[in-house]
Amino acid sequence: MNAEAPVEPGRIVLLTASHRVAPGLLSWPAWRTLHAADRVLCADAEHPQLPYLREAGVGVEIAAPTAQELVDGCAGGGTAVVLAAGEGDQALTDGLARMAGSGRVQMPDLELLPGSYDLPGARLLDLVQVMDRIRRECPWSSQQTHKGLAKYGIEEAYELVEAIEDGDRDELREELGDVLLQVVFHARIAQEASGEEGDEPFSIDDVAGTIVDKLIHRHPHVFGDARAETPEDVKAHWLRTKAIEKQRDSVTDGVPLGQPGLALAAKLAGRVRTAGLDVELPAREDGDRAVGYELLAMAVRAEAEGHDPEAALRAAARAYRDAIRAAEATARD
16 A cells, blocks of 8 residues: 655745835746746735736735635645735734644745845835825924924034034934934925915925936036046035036125024135135224134134134033033032
């Protein structure tokens, strides 16, 4: 009497796809597995991949089998592909894990097959989506304007600088996110402009497209035939290109006057030096404003020597803060 041949356990493939990649853009191994499968199952009748699978001739059963039903269905060497829902199929995967761990069941080969992967920057799509929903549904966020948010942009920029100066990587990552939020928030508000008062709407894609075009245009040594061997060459390219783009009447055009005083003085001094102008410093006045002219002269000198007077003053102020705390601790003791 011949012994019965062992039953082939088959194969179960859990196919995942990133929601941040356009539906239908699946890897070649994913398409090959789908076409070769005996059954393709999906619990979500509205899964975004379904129209593309059907167009490609892949039949899909809308079903949510249990782990036992799926294992039984593969008996005899069949291959079942389960198209995972966006939030995953936790009950199914847990059930398969329990069966495999029991040691009492001849399990099919289990395979997790990523059908698509996130590209670099893919989480930015999540940020845009989350911001869109917050703008629509949050009572506070839905009422914000560019002017109302302006102060937060300044605050977040300063907090970013502080994180950089502290050398705290975790804080740096968080503060970069806060600055990025300001960009996405303002772009989302701009998207709603009606155009009735001359304000044309634009989106985050327009913002990104503008800076991409600017970076390419101002880096001819990277994207064109120009050559730049040193950082100084790069800066010269940048300034020449910027001058052609802006066609400014004065070297002071485009310098924001709302920035801190030392930074403003250094920026103006840098513009003057780059343009090769010979500009005398304003005459020192008597009275309360005299110290301002002294600070101006120091800022111009620092810029000429290659120092950032704003950063230097912040570093000195932080040292002063530490000295104050040390004195306070001594007084308490």
